[in-house]
Amino acid sequence: MSIWDKYPDYSPEELRTLTSVASATLIDCCKDAGITTDVLRLSSKSAAIQLKSLLQQQAPDIQSGQIQAALEDPEQAHQIAVVVLGQIRDIPLLAERVDKAYQDRNREMAGPEMLLLAGAIVILAMKVKTLEITKEGVRTSFYDAGNAVKSFVVDLVKSVVPGV
Numbered sequence: 001m002s003i004w005d006k007y008p009d010y011s012p013e014e015l016r017t018l019t020s021v022a023s024a025t026l027i028d029c030c031k032d033a034g035i036t037t038d039v040l041r042l043s044s045k046s047a048a049i050q051l052k053s054l055l056q057q058q059a060p061d062i063q064s065g066q067i068q069a070a071l072e073d074p075e076q077a078h079q080i081a082v083v084v085l086g087q088i089r090d091i092p093l094l095a096e097r098v099d100k101a102y103q104d105r106n107r108e109m110a111g112p113e114m115l116l117l118a119g120a121i122v123i124l125a126m127k128v129k130t131l132e133i134t135k136e137g138v139r140t141s142f143y144d145a146g147n148a149v150k151s152f153v154v155d156l157v158k159s160v161v162p163g164v
Contacts, residue, residue, distance in 0.1 A: 003102045004089050008082045019081045021101040022088055029094070044071040 003010075003018055010018060020040075027035055042050070048068035055062050070076040089095045 002099045004095055004099060007086065007089055010082075012078075015078065015081055017105055018085060018098070018102055021105050022085060022098045025094070025098045025101050026088075029097075044068050047071060 003014065006014065023040055024037070027037055027039065045064075045068055048064040048071060051067050052062060052064040055067070070080065088098055
């Protein structure tokens with residue numbers, strides 16, 4: 001199944017991943033245009049400034065603050081991403097490359113992510129003392145973290161933040 005079969009009804013995670021791989025795919029296709037992966041790390045303010053100059057001809061009165069606000073608003077950012085993805089979807093070769101990159105990313109993330117989740121679920125299962133489901137919600141209590149877990153977390157923090 002292609003990710004395009006779900007267009008435009010993506011979950012937030014699917015949209016985030018698809019937007020990311022579509023951006024990377026466009027960068028790969030535009031290497032001769034001087035576009036690099038640095039564009040993926042732009043703040044919304046920097047992106048708005050660049051977009052303002054690109055949109056000036058079509059909308060001379062547009063301000064970078066307006067663009068930044070749209071980029072920072074989750075609903076508007078979602079709409080913008082879906083419209084751009086729709087344009088990509090309409091270009092068969094590009095859509096195929098993006099779909100392949102999306103599928104590759106999902107396969108790539110499945111291994112390490114599963115290992116992390118497996119560890120988390122084991123720790124949680126071992127630490128749950130009580131679990132009660134009522135009409136009001138779920139109530140849980142946990143055993144205190146064991147000395148081994150505490151030592152591991154302390155050592156990890158010390159290795160990341162010297163002087164702790």
